[in-house]
Amino acid sequence: MTNDTRTWAQRFPMDRQPSMEELDRYADSPLWPELRQYLRDAYGAEPRAEYSRCGLEPGWNLKFKKGGKALATVYLRPGYVTAMISVAPKDEAAAAGVLLTCTEYTRALYRKTASSKMGRWLMLDLTSPEVLEDIKALLALRAKPAKK
Numbered sequence: 001m002t003n004d005t006r007t008w009a010q011r012f013p014m015d016r017q018p019s020m021e022e023l024d025r026y027a028d029s030p031l032w033p034e035l036r037q038y039l040r041d042a043y044g045a046e047p048r049a050e051y052s053r054c055g056l057e058p059g060w061n062l063k064f065k066k067g068g069k070a071l072a073t074v075y076l077r078p079g080y081v082t083a084m085i086s087v088a089p090k091d092e093a094a095a096a097g098v099l100l101t102c103t104e105y106t107r108a109l110y111r112k113t114a115s116s117k118m119g120r121w122l123m124l125d126l127t128s129p130e131v132l133e134d135i136k137a138l139l140a141l142r143a144k145p146a147k148k
Contacts (some may be wrong), residue, residue, distance in 0.1 A: 004037050008076050010058035014051045018060055023049075030078045031126050038136060039064045042145035045071055056065075066143050072135075083135050088119045091141045098137045106134040 008026065010022050012018045024033065031066075037043040047062035062074040075082040087095045092115070106124065113120045126134055139145070 032081045039139045061062050086119045102134040103130045
């Protein structure tokens, strides 16, 4: 981490797309490259940087897709990343089973995240290896990972 106290959006305005090295340095977490590698290996998904003007999350984020289907959007934080994963209404029953194996953090987040006809949009802070496993399990609801 550097001593730069500017927010991510201030460092990288719409006309200054960050490089992958800058993304990695800002996230400064061994779990972030591990998540990125998992998305590549299991889904063939490469990150695509997009600028969001959303009032809640302005700035550059990374979208991961498989065959045009959104898998996750990753938001950069100082020292970690947040993965947004949507659980579709049709997957709610399966999610109940998956959540039995997840951390209490993920189960509590799921319970407090409102459900809508678009699904539940979970914002999971990737701060431990256990949460990384939760993210992998929830991603499998969206799309089947490649077998190894």
